Amino acid sequence: MEMEQDKLGHNFLARLGKAHLRPGGRVANDWLIANGDFNKEKKVLNIACNSGDTAIALATKFGCNVTGIDLxxxxxEKARHTVTENKKVSDLVEFVQGDIIQLPFSDNQFDIIVNEVMLTLLPLEMKQQALTEYLRVLKPNGLLLTHDIMLETKDEAEDVIAELEDVMxxxxxxLTKSEWKENFKQCGFRNVDTFSGEISLFSPKGLIDYQGFAGVLKIIGRALKTKNHKSFxxxxxxxxxxxxxxxxxxICSQK
Structure with a gap:
């Protein structure tokens, strides 16, 4: 599933200043955090950490040790530069390059894994391979927190998925809710709890919640530039x- 990084949709959004690709916005993120039982004793793995915003935010808020991994x-490099300048968390956060299908970590290493949207981008077999790896590196009773996209129904979804694949x-x-839950259970997870709702990635409220009013204005300004306008x-x-x-x-699930 490799492709040129500068052509990926999430990198285009990052250049515009849209730092978080979270379909459920702050509401979904807050639900996951509330279910995560974070504290300074926990070792956290942030899958597909990108420029490190989530990893740094978790370490700042909870004082936990966070490892971010990305291809x-x-x-x-951007994430490492940012954390080096943040003295409060520079000793708590590290970033490593690696593949989620073959995580470069030992068994039973992490208390919590945070994985946002990545599973949605994988075909079914790779979803299961990734979940199996997450289970391996989680400690017994460890938690997996994921944030993804869900089909309301299998009917009439092909066109909209094709459109999203084109722009991203x-x-x-x-998957549907039942399919998501079944895949987690098949891979060995238990206590699979879900929270779902409307996508707010580009809604005015969703944008302002995460970016702030000034941040939204900056995104709009960059998006309206000639080289960005058509794609945006x-x-x-x-x-x-x-x-x-x-x-x-x-989804909050447990090993």
Missing amino acids: DEEAL NATIAP IKMLKAFRDAENKLEFIA
Whole structure:
């Protein structure tokens, strides 16, 4: 599933200043955090950490040790630079390059794994391979917190998924709620709890919640530049079309 990093949709959004690709916005994120039992004693793994915003935020808020992993070395360099300048968490956060299908960690190493949207981008077999790896590196009774995209129904979803794949330049493979839960259970997870609702990635409220009013204005300003305008409008339309057929799903499960 490799492709040129500069063509990936999430990297385009990051250049505009849209730091978080969270379909359920702050509501879903807050639900996951509330279920995560974070504290300074916990060792946390942040899957597909990108530029490190989530890893740094968790270490700052809870004082926990966080390891971020991503394939994109350029994003990791940015993350390392950011954490080096943040003296409060520089001893708590590290970033490593690696593949989620073959995590470079020993068994039973982490108390919590945080994985946002990554599973949606994997075909079914790779979803199961990733979940099996997450289970391996989690400690007994450890928690997996995921935030993904959910099909409301299998009917009439093909067109909107194809549109999203086009604008994101990536595979989009969401599942229904029952399919998500069944896959987690098949891979060995228990106590699979879910929270779902409307996608708010590009809604005015969702944008302001995460970016702030000034941040939204900056995104709009960058999006309206000639080199970005066409791609942004196309992406905005795709996610607006998806709102009627797709939802977010946040999942808290246990080893």
